[in-house]
Each structure stands twice: as C-alpha cells, then as structure tokens.
Amino acid sequence: MSADRPADDLPTIRALADAVAICNRCGNCQAVCPVYAETRTEPGVARGKVQLAAAILSGDLPVDRETAAAFSTCTTCMACEEACPSGVPVVDIVAAARAQIVETRGLPWVKRMVFGGVKRPGILRAAADAAARLQGAAFKPASDRDLRRLRFPYGLAARRAYPPLAARPFAHPGPRRKARAGPRVLLFPGCMVTYVYSGIGHAAVEVLERAGVDVVTPPEAACCGVPLEAHGDLQGATALARLQLDQLEGMEFDALVAACPTCTSSFVHRYPRLLAGEPRYAARAQRLAARSYDITSYLVDVVRVAPPAGRLNATVTYHDPCHLARGLGVTRQPRELLTGIPGVRLSEMREPSRCCGGAGSFSLTHQELSLAIGARKAADIAQTGAEVVATSCPGCRMQLADVLSQAGDSRPVLHIVELLAAAVGGTPR
Amino acid sequence: MSNDLVRALERALERKQILTKASELLCYAYDATAGDEGRVPDVVVLPASTDDVARVVRIARDAAVPLYARGAGTSLSGGAIPARGGIVLSTAGMDAVLELDVENQCAVVQPGVVIQRLNDMAAEHGLMYPPDPGSVAVATMGGSIAECAGGLRGLKYGVTKHYVTGLEVVLADGQVVRLGGKSTKNVTGYDLVGLFVGSEGTLGVITEATVRLVPAPEARATMTAAFARSGDASRTVAAIVAGNVVPATLEFIDATTLRLVEEYTHAGLPTDAAALLLVEVDGPPEAVAREADFVERVCREHGGEVERAADDEARERLWAARRAAYPALARQSRGTIVEDATVPRSRVPEMLAAIEDIADRYQLTIATVGHAGDGNLHPTVLVDPDDAELMERAHTAVAEIFRTALDLGGTLSGEHGIGSAKAPYLGWALGEGGLNLTRRIKAAFDPQDILNPGKFTA
Numbered sequence: 001m002s003a004d005r006p007a008d009d010l011p012t013i014r015a016l017a018d019a020v021a022i023c024n025r026c027g028n029c030q031a032v033c034p035v036y037a038e039t040r041t042e043p044g045v046a047r048g049k050v051q052l053a054a055a056i057l058s059g060d061l062p063v064d065r066e067t068a069a070a071f072s073t074c075t076t077c078m079a080c081e082e083a084c085p086s087g088v089p090v091v092d093i094v095a096a097a098r099a100q101i102v103e104t105r106g107l108p109w110v111k112r113m114v115f116g117g118v119k120r121p122g123i124l125r126a127a128a129d130a131a132a133r134l135q136g137a138a139f140k141p142a143s144d145r146d147l148r149r150l151r152f153p154y155g156l157a158a159r160r161a162y163p164p165l166a167a168r169p170f171a172h173p174g175p176r177r178k179a180r181a182g183p184r185v186l187l188f189p190g191c192m193v194t195y196v197y198s199g200i201g202h203a204a205v206e207v208l209e210r211a212g213v214d215v216v217t218p219p220e221a222a223c224c225g226v227p228l229e230a231h232g233d234l235q236g237a238t239a240l241a242r243l244q245l246d247q248l249e250g251m252e253f254d255a256l257v258a259a260c261p262t263c264t265s266s267f268v269h270r271y272p273r274l275l276a277g278e279p280r281y282a283a284r285a286q287r288l289a290a291r292s293y294d295i296t297s298y299l300v301d302v303v304r305v306a307p308p309a310g311r312l313n314a315t316v317t318y319h320d321p322c323h324l325a326r327g328l329g330v331t332r333q334p335r336e337l338l339t340g341i342p343g344v345r346l347s348e349m350r351e352p353s354r355c356c357g358g359a360g361s362f363s364l365t366h367q368e369l370s371l372a373i374g375a376r377k378a379a380d381i382a383q384t385g386a387e388v389v390a391t392s393c394p395g396c397r398m399q400l401a402d403v404l405s406q407a408g409d410s411r412p413v414l415h416i417v418e419l420l421a422a423a424v425g426g427t428p429r
Numbered sequence: 430m431s432n433d434l435v436r437a438l439e440r441a442l443e444r445k446q447i448l449t450k451a452s453e454l455l456c457y458a459y460d461a462t463a464g465d466e467g468r469v470p471d472v473v474v475l476p477a478s479t480d481d482v483a484r485v486v487r488i489a490r491d492a493a494v495p496l497y498a499r500g501a502g503t504s505l506s507g508g509a510i511p512a513r514g515g516i517v518l519s520t521a522g523m524d525a526v527l528e529l530d531v532e533n534q535c536a537v538v539q540p541g542v543v544i545q546r547l548n549d550m551a552a553e554h555g556l557m558y559p560p561d562p563g564s565v566a567v568a569t570m571g572g573s574i575a576e577c578a579g580g581l582r583g584l585k586y587g588v589t590k591h592y593v594t595g596l597e598v599v600l601a602d603g604q605v606v607r608l609g610g611k612s613t614k615n616v617t618g619y620d621l622v623g624l625f626v627g628s629e630g631t632l633g634v635i636t637e638a639t640v641r642l643v644p645a646p647e648a649r650a651t652m653t654a655a656f657a658r659s660g661d662a663s664r665t666v667a668a669i670v671a672g673n674v675v676p677a678t679l680e681f682i683d684a685t686t687l688r689l690v691e692e693y694t695h696a697g698l699p700t701d702a703a704a705l706l707l708v709e710v711d712g713p714p715e716a717v718a719r720e721a722d723f724v725e726r727v728c729r730e731h732g733g734e735v736e737r738a739a740d741d742e743a744r745e746r747l748w749a750a751r752r753a754a755y756p757a758l759a760r761q762s763r764g765t766i767v768e769d770a771t772v773p774r775s776r777v778p779e780m781l782a783a784i785e786d787i788a789d790r791y792q793l794t795i796a797t798v799g800h801a802g803d804g805n806l807h808p809t810v811l812v813d814p815d816d817a818e819l820m821e822r823a824h825t826a827v828a829e830i831f832r833t834a835l836d837l838g839g840t841l842s843g844e845h846g847i848g849s850a851k852a853p854y855l856g857w858a859l860g861e862g863g864l865n866l867t868r869r870i871k872a873a874f875d876p877q878d879i880l881n882p883g884k885f886t887a
Contacts, residue, residue, distance in 0.1 A: 021763050021815065026461050026755075027503045031545075031566040040521040040541065041448070041475065042456035042502065055455050062451070070452040085756035 010056065010063070012234065013100040016093050017057055023050040023088045029080035034355040035073055038372045043070055046080035046090040053093050056100070063104045068232075071097045073369065075362055076230070077322040077355035098232035107233055115236050121222040121243075125169065128195045132165040139164070147405055159367055161402050163196055169221065170194045170201035175214040183303065184214040186253040190263035192394035194221040200394055203421035204259045204295055210424070211305045219247050224266040225274075227360055234274075241271045245284050255302065256292040259417055261324035261393050262360070267292035268328060294324055296392050296416060300333035307340035308423035315345045316419070317386035319377065319400060320353035321393035334392050334416055341423045347384040354380075358399025374403030382409060389413040431471045434492055434516070438474060441484040448473040457517040460502040460509040461564075462850055463764040464814050464824075470497065470511040475522050479597060479605055479636040482518065486634060487603035489516055495882050498630045500540065500572025503564040505767050506848030508576055508629050512883030518634065520571045526550060527637070533611050534642045535594065540571025540635050547640075556642040559586035562844065563755065571635045577627030579844030584802035585677045585711075586643070588844060590626045595639030598625055601632075601875035611639055624870075629846050630881040632874040646711035649677070650721035651744045654733030655702035659683070662704035663778040665731040666801045669708070670774065672727065674720045678709035679802030683781070685788075686754050686796040686809075693757035698750055699734070706733065706801065707751050754798045755809075762794075762811035766823055770830050771805045772839030783833045784808045791826040805843035828854065847885035855885050 029046035030036050036045040043049070052070055055061035076091045084090065107115065117123045139148035139162070147161035170189050185208060193201045205215050225240035244267075248256075258264040272289050275281040299305040316338055324330045331353065339346050357363065357373025364370075381389055381404065389404070389411050391397055400413045414422075438447050448454065449472055458467035471494075476482045489496040495515030502509045511517050524541035531554045536547060545566045547558050561580035562568055568578065574596075579588040595609035609615055609622040625632055656662040666679060682690075682705040691698040699705065706728065710720040721737070728735050738744040758765050772780045781797065784806070788795040799806035808830055810823045831841050831854050841851050841858045856864050871878070871886040878886075 022760075024461070024463060024759055024764050025459055025502075026759070027501055027564065027567050030501055031543075040524065041453075041519070043448075043453050047502075048456035051459065052452055052455060061455060066450055067452050070450075086759040087756075 009104070010100055012103055013053060013056055013096045016053070016089075016096045019089050019093055020050055020053045020057060022086045023047065024086055025051070026085060028083050028085060029090070032079040032083045034075060034077060034079065034357060034373045035369060037376070038369055039073075044073055046084070046088070049074065049097070050088060050090060050093055053097050056097065063101050065105070068098070068101045068105070071101070073366060075322070075355050075357060075359035075373070077359070078326040079322070079355065082326055095229060098230070099234040100232075102232035102234070107231070111231055111233070115228050115231070115233050118223045118228065119236050119239055121220040124191075124223065125221065128165060128169060132167060132195075135165055147401060159371060160363065161405055163398060163401065165195055166198035168198065170198035172201065172205050172215060172217045174216055176209075182212040182214060183254045184216060184252065185255045185257045185298070186248065186251060187215050187217050188224075188256055188258040188263055188267070189217060189221060190258060190260040190394070191221075191223050192260055192398070197394045197397065197415070200259050200415045200418060203415065203417040206421045207299065207305070207417050208257070208295075211299065211303050213303060216251065216253060218244070222247070224263040225270070226262050226266060229270070230360060237270075238274045241266070241274045241285070242281060245271070245275070245281055245288065248288070249284070254291065255298060256288060257295050257298045258292075259295045259392070259415060260395065261294050261321050261328060261330075262395065264292060264294045265323050265327045294328055294330050294392065296324075296333040296337055297328070297330045300336050305337075307342065308420055310424045311343040312341050312419065312423045313343040314388050315347050315384075315386045316388045316390050317347050317349045317381055317384040318352060319349070319356060319381075319389065319391040319396055321391060321396045322353070322355050324392055325353040334390075337416055337420060338390060341419065344419075347386045349380040349384045351380065356396050356399045356403070358395050360395055363399055370399070371403065371406065374399055375407065378403045378407040378409060381411065382407070387411065388419070390416050390419055392416045434488070434494060435472055437488045437492070438472060438485065441488060442474060442476070442481060446475045446477065446481070448475070457499065457502075457511065457519070460499075460504040460507065462505055462507045462510065462848070463766045463812060464820050465507050465510060465850065467510045468512055468514055470517040471514050473517045473519060475519055477522060479599065482520075482599045482634050482636050483603050483605055485516065485518055486599050486601065489879050490602055490877065493877055493879060496634075496879050497881055498571070498575070498634045500569030500575075501543070501564070501567045503568045503572065504576060504848060505769075505845040506842065506850045508846050508848040508881070508884065509572070510849060512849055520634075520636075521569060523636070524569075529554070530611065531556070535611050535639055536642055537595075537637065537639050538570050539637060540569060540574075542570045544568055544570060544573055551642050552645060555645055557645040558592065558640060558642055560589045560592060570638055570640070574626055574635055574638055575628060575630050576846045577844070579800075579805065581678050581680065581800060583800055583805065583844070584679055585675045590623060592641045593622055593626050593638055594641055596622050596625055596635055597637035598633035598635055601877065601880050605636070609639065613641060627846065629848060629884060631871055631884060631886050632880065634880070646677070648714040648717040649709055649711035650717050650737070651707075651709045651747050652721065652725060652728070652735055652737040653747045653750070654706045654708070654728035654735045655699040656704045656706070656731070656733050657702065658732070659703040659781060660778055661731045661733065662706050663781070663801070665706060665728055665733060666777065667775065668727045668731065669724055670802065672723055674710065674723055676708050676720075676724065676802060677711045678707060679800065680707040680751055681705075681777075681797070681799045681801035681806070682707065682750060682754065683797040685794065686758070686798050687750070689761055689796055690750050690753045690757040693760055694749065694753050696746075696749055696753075702734075705750065707747065751798065754796070758796055758809050758811060763813040763815070766810040766812055766827060767845070768808050768810070768827055768830060769805060769843045769845045770808065770834035770839060770841065771803070771843030772834050772837045774802065774804045776837040776839065777801060777804055777806070779837055780806060780834060780839070784830060787826050787829050787833075791822050793823060793826055795826070800843075803843070804839065831857065849884050852885045852887065
C-alpha cells in the first residue's frame with residue numbers, strides 16, 4: 001500500500017479517528033503496560049500504538065505486514081485504558097487497526113485456513129476430536145504434572161508446555177428435572193472449556209445445579225469469535241456473532257453464563273457492537289447482553305449462592321483475569337466465593353489484576369514476551385505462600401500452569417468453580 | 430548517509446538494539462508536548478551500558494549527526510523531540526538500581542530507572558527521594574535529572590537539583606567522565622554536577638547518577654480550604670509561610686479547574702468557591718499536629734471553609750480533586766498546553782489575575798492549578814491540536830503569560846524546562862548576555878552541536 005492512500009480507504013480505523021485524537025501523549029500508560037515492562041520500547045506501549053494509528057490515518061504509515069506486526073504486540077489487557085487520563089479506548093483502537101490491516105491486505109493464508117475451521121463448528125469439533133486421539137503421538141509428558149510438550153518442538157511452540165486436549169469434549173445432557181423449579185441458565189462453554197478444560201465445564205454444571213439452577217448448553221460448541229477479532233478478522237468474528245445468536249434463538253433461559261470472561265465479554269460488549277448496524281440482530285444482541293454474566297457474578301449477585309457444605313483447608317491466592325476485572329468490572333465476587341469456602345484462606349498476590357501474559361494466541365505468536373510477562377506473575381504467586389492458585393478464566397489457567405511449571409513451581413492452578421465443586425467432594429483432583 | 434550510519438551502529442551494537450522500521454521510528458518522534466508534531470528520527474538505539482552509549486556518541490560525532498537522549502518521553506517542553514532527525518538514544522532499558530546505600534542515605538542508579546521505583550525501594554528503608562513530578566510513575570531518573578524536574582513537594586523538599594550529588598556522563602566526543610559522588614558537601618572545582626542537572630541533554634548523556642535520599646516523614650495531616658475570593662486563598666498562603674510553617678504540599682486550584690473536575694468526577698466539590706487550597710504538613714507526629722492546627726486556624730481566619738482528613742480514606746478523598754485535575758482537563762479537550770510560569774510567592778495573586786484576564790481577552794479556557802507555596806503555577810490551556818486558529822491564539826496567550834511572569838520578577842519555567850517550546854522566549858529571561866554565555870557553554874561542551882540540537886541553545 002502506498003503511503004498516500006486516501007484516508008477514505010480506511011473506514012474501519014477511520015471510525016476511531018476521534019478516539020485516536022484525544023491521546024495527549026502523556027505517556028502514563030508506560031506505568032502499567034505489561035508489554036512495555038519487558039521491552040522498554042515505545043512501540044510496545046499504548047501511546048506508541050495510538051500514534052501509529054494516527055500515522056495510518058494521516059497516510060504516514062503504510063498498511064502492511066510490518067505495521068501488522070507492530071499492532072500484534074498487545075495483550076489487550078486494558079490496563080492502559082484504566083490508567084489513561086484522557087480515556088483513550090486503546091483496545092478498540094488496536095482492534096480497529098488490526099481489522100483495517102486485514103480489510104486492506106487480506107488474511108495471511110495460514111490464518112485463513114485456521115479461521116475457516118473455527119467458523120464452522122462441525123469442522124472444529126472433528127479436528128479437535130482427531131487431535132485429541134493423535135496427541136499421544138505428537139506430545140510427550142512434560143516433567144510436571146499434567147502438561148505436555150511437543151515431541152518435535154520447533155518454531156512457534158518450542159518453549160511452551162500445554163495441557164492435553166480433553167479426551168472427550170465437554171458436553172452436558174441438559175437439566176435432570178423435567179419441570180422447571182428454579183432459574184434456568186444457558187452455560188456457554190467456549191472453546192477452552194469444551195476442548196481443553198472440560199473439568200471446568202462439569203464443575204460449573206455441578207455448582208449451578210447445586211444452587212438450584214437448571215443448566216442447558218448451546219446446540220453447537222462454536223467459538224465466541226474473539227480469537228478471530230484479535231487477528232483482525234472482523235468479518236469472521238461477525239459471522240460467529242450471528243451464528244451464536246441464531247443458535248440461541250428460541251431457547252428458553254433466564255441468563256447466559258460463561259466460565260470464561262472473554263466469552264462473557266463477547267455477549268456483554270462485543271456482539272452488540274459488532275451487530276449494531278444489523279436490524280435482524282441488533283436488538284437481540286442488546287437483550288442478550290443485559291442477561292449475560294460471568295459465572296462468579298451470577299453465583300454471587302443473582303442467585304446469592306450459599307457457601308459449600310464441605311471444607312477445603314488451603315491457602316489460596318487469586319489471579320484476576322484482565323477481561324473479568326477490567327473488562328467486566330468483576331473483582332469482588334470471585335473473592336467472596338473463595339473466602340466463603342470453609343477452610344480457605346485468601347492470600348492476595350502483588351498486583352493480582354496484572355496481565356498473566358496468556359492473552360490467547362499471543363502466548364504462541366509472542367512466546368518470549370508471553371513467558372517473560374508470565375514469569376513476573378509466577379514470582380508474585382510464589383511470594384504469597386499460597387498452596388493453590390485460583391483464577392476464573394481457562395486461558396489464564398493454562399498460562400499460569402505453564403509459567404509456574406517453567407519456574408519449577410508445582411502449585412496447582414484451578415478455576416474457582418473447580419474449587420467450589422471440590423469443596424463438596426473433598427480435595428481438588 | 431542514513432545507511433552508513435546504521436551500518437556503523439550495527440558494528441557497535443547488537444542488531445536488536447537498533448530500531449529502523451518506519452513503525453518503530455514513528456514512535457520516537459514525539460514526547461508529551463502538545464501541539465508539536467515532532468520529527469521522525471533516522472534511527473533509534475537502545476544502549477544497555479555506558480560503553481554502548483559512548484560508542485553511539487562517537488559514531489554521532491564522527492558522522493556529525495544529531496543525537497537525542499530520551500527517557501520516558503514525558504517532557505512538556507519538547508525536550509525529547511528529535512527536532513533535526515538523526516539518532517534517538519533511549520536509556521529506558523538501562524534501568525538498574527546499582528546501589529541503595531542506607532548508611533549514607535543515597536542511591537546509585539542507571540538513567541532508565543523510573544522515579545517511583547526508586548521511591549518504592551527507598552520506602553522499604555524508611556527513606557524517600559522527594560522530587561515527584563506528575564509523571565513520577567513513568568518518568569526516568571535520567572530524564573528528570575536532565576530536565577531538573579520539580580513536583581508538589583518543592584516548597585519543603587526542593588527539586589531534583591537539590592538531590593543529585595554525582596553523575597557519570599558521556600560527553601559529546603564520547604569521553605566518559607565521573608563527576609561528584611556520595612559526599613553531600615563537595616566544593617572540588619566547578620559544580621559540574623550542577624551544570625548537567627537541567628541541561629536538557631544539550632551537554633552530555635547521563636549514564637549514571639548518585640542521588641540523596643532523606644528520611645520519610647513519620648506522620649502527615651491533610652486538609653482543604655475553600656475560599657469565596659481567590660485573593661483570600663493567596664493571603665492564606667502568605668500567612669502560613671509567614672508563620673514559619675513549611676507545608677510539604679500547598680496546592681492552589683482555581684475556579685475553572687474546580688468546575689471541570691466536578692463535571693468529570695461529580696465528587697461534590699465546592700464549585701461556588703473561587704479557589705481551593707490543598708495543604709499537607711508532614712514530619713514528627715507532635716510537629717504535624719501543631720502545624721496542622723496552625724494551618725487550619727489561618728485558613729479559617731481568612732474565610733476558608735476547612736475540611737481536615739481524619740484518616741487515610743479521607744485524605745485520599747481530599748487529594749482526589751487535585752489528582753483528577755489533569756484527567757478532567759485532558760478529557761474535556763483534545764489537547765492541553767501545560768505551562769509552568771513561576772513568580773515570587775508574593776506576586777501569585779497578581780499572576781492569577783493576569784492569567785484570568787489573558788484567558789478572557791483571547792477567549793480561551795485556561796485552568797490553573799499550582800504549587801502556590803513556591804509560586805510555580807500551571808496555567809493549562811485547553812486546545813485542539815488540529816485547530817490551527819485556536820493553537821495560534823493559545824500560543825500568543827502563552828507568550829503573554831511568560832511576559833507577565835517575567836515582569837513580576839518571575840521566570841519562564843519552574844520545572845518543565847525550555848526545550849523547543851519556550852526557546853523563542855529565552856532571550857526575554859536571560860538577556861543578550863545570558864544568551865551569549867549559554868551559547869559559549871554549549872560550544873565548549875559540544876562544538877559540533879550534535880547533542881539535542883534545535884532546542885534552547887540553538
């Protein structure tokens with residue numbers, strides 16, 4: 001693309017022009033950016049990225065692969081937005097820049113292929129099933145517990161350790177009771193819970209049912225679309241938003257609940273925005289947003305769940321997922337749930353809502369950065385003396401398990417619903 | 430020329446220490462100065478050591494290329510903008526605290542150390558590093574020393590120049606010199622350390638600093654006083670100081686700021702007040718109690734409506750209006766020109782009246798907060814960098830503010846420095862003789878004019 005490309009050819013990023021203009025370049029974002037803490041370079045931090053967006057708009061920066069790489073170094077943790085005196089919507093600007101690049105240049109073929117599969121739930125499921133069967137051949141156990149490493153590590157994934165894919169994807173047959181007694185929720189499992197941490201899904205069902213709530217699940221375990229939007233595939237993400245609304249249409253439930261805050265924020269924030277201009281979907285997206293909850297806030301604020309009957313004698317520290325703490329403003333509820341478990345002592349870590357560096361596929365595309373950010377989190381966790389690490393996001397759980405194991409730390413990492421479920425059944429796993 | 434330069438740098442540094450992509454260079458074109466579009470450098474280097482810096486400076490010298498040292502890029506006077514292109518040298522990655530010497534109450538730091546981090550480490554030993562510019566959470570020691578940053582505690586604790594006792598500097602010819610040290614008393618030759626503090630990167634590149642730490646106060650007391658007349662607030666400030674009480678913080682917040690902050694925070698601020706004072710005294714508990722009582726009495730005697738914090742939570746609430754001042758202004762305009770004209774304390778009322786008059790005449794919104802105790806005011810003009818006519822009017826008004834400050838026996842800049850933004854007015858403050866001396870000093874240190882050229886020494 002030539003540098004003198006007229007601005008009208010850039011509708012997606014142009015829509016954010018006013019937001020870009022309000023940055024007054026004070027640089028306060030440097031204090032909180034997890035990427036900047038590692039790189040100590042201006043392109044890593046929000047101020048730099050907002051100025052790059054301004055340069056795209058003014059025609060001073062071409063929309064090309066190099067620019068795409070610049071916008072890829074962001075975990076979208078939103079810490080800069082919280083610290084920004086001017087209220088610049090940095091994550092929206094980064095997303096718009098990424099989308100503009102894809103709009104102008106198209107998706108690289110690898111992403112096109114992968115996202116093509118993600119957009120079609122049947123293919124995703126078939127691929128995951130095959131991968132789950134074949135993973136024994138491709139992975140060998142890591143030295144630690146339940147993580148595995150690639151047998152022939154090269155390139156992208158060389159240093160990472162992964163949890164195995166679930167032998168059987170998470171599925172829930174539906175409410176046991178025929179007649180409805182209490183409220184009914186649609187538990188949206190999301191990809192991580194469906195294909196990796198199916199135990200979180202089963203624990204969520206158990207905790208909800210014990211609280212007198214009927215649980216149903218969507219007909220198809222389709223992706224919420226965040227991974228696509230994170231890579232700028234706005235079209236694909238919008239298609240998934242429609243797919244989700246379509247498959248939930250006609251289903252009867254009082255609230256939508258997810259155990260993954262990124263999925264929840266899709267329903268609360270992203271779908272109403274993505275579908276705002278579509279008469280068939282806009283109002284439905286709004287209505288669904290109003291009754292979508294993270295599972296911790298649903299349990300505490302809506303059903304006011306009673307503490308579990310059993311005990312769990314453990315010191316627990318809690319990591320706030322970015323998309324839950326800053327994205328949905330939920331920090332109190334997970335702590336109430338934890339401290340409500342008889343026997344649990346909460347030992348707070350330093351900066352509990354600092355990004356863990358996972359950030360979905362960022363952990364693969366920016367492996368070194370992701371591990372460096374995670375290493376700080378591992379050190380903060382080690383200082384607490386807690387026996388168990390709790391969080392409320394499967395993505396954070398995966399990252400925390402990896403960085404702790406890389407630090408030689410064998411503390412278990414669990415989702416809060418797993419701890420709640422375990423508090424009845426005895427000890428976790 | 431640019432390719433040769435990069436090749437020379439590649440021989441001196443690792444490739445990952447050199448940034449040359451368009452998307453990287455664009456990120457070093459600016460600092461926090463409003464209305465300056467900046468200039469994209471030819472190359473950015475990320476030195477990891479004094480040796481790295483010296484090698485880069487020698488390359489700049491041999492090629493006669495401008496070299497701009499940069500910390501966190503939070504200058505408000507254009508200090509870090511590469512006005513003539515060339516090399517930007519970021520010291521942000523040289524961020525080790527080399528020594529925290531509790532016995533001698535000092536610290537030895539690399540230039541990239543963030544001020545707040547030094548303070549956090551000092552606090553573990555009951556010590557503090559007092560200079561606290563608004564950017565304290567991000568600004569670096571190197572940048573703040575080069576700019577001689579001040580802050581809210583200036584009245585009682587002084588500014589950066591009162592704390593730097595030693596420096597390691599790479600000179601314009603690539604020589605490394607070590608000046609001063611840990612001694613607080615030092616009259617060995619010229620005060621060369623003092624010369625580099627506030628030199629804005631025009632004389633050398635700071636690669637290490639030794640700074641004094643002081644015992645952190647044991648106790649503090651905080652209050653606000655709202656006044657119906659701005660003059661009463663000024664007279665209160667004078668009366669507090671006349672009573673030989675030196676508050677750690679003595680902040681003035683004008684009616685325009687109060688209104689904008691209230692619109693933004695809805696915190697229930699007294700928007701009918703003409704001025705609000707925020708006063709904090711600190712020290713040993715007995716002295717704090719006595720001084721706080723005195724300040725409270727003086728405020729009331731001058732018609733102030735006083736609110737005194739009973740605990741930390743209340744203290745935070747009282748501070749909220751001051752802390753929200755900048756965000757409130759930033760959110761209600763597309764840009765802010767934050768000035769720091771400074772006058773002798775007794776002339777503050779005249780300066781405030783003049784700012785109001787200038788705002789009226791140029792039809793601008795100028796909100797003023799300031800460190801009333803040391804006469805350092807921050808008239809902040811709400812602007813839109815894309816509105817050329819408004820920017821023109823704002824700059825003319827700012828020039829008039831400078832003129833007024835000088836006429837009142839004050840100065841152009843209390844703590845932001847001259848840089849490029851105030852360079853056109855430097856002659857007003859220094860006169861022909863002062864300007865000539867400045868240029869001769871510059872020529873003696875940097876005959877090729879390669880260090881931060883195009884700024885106040887141009």
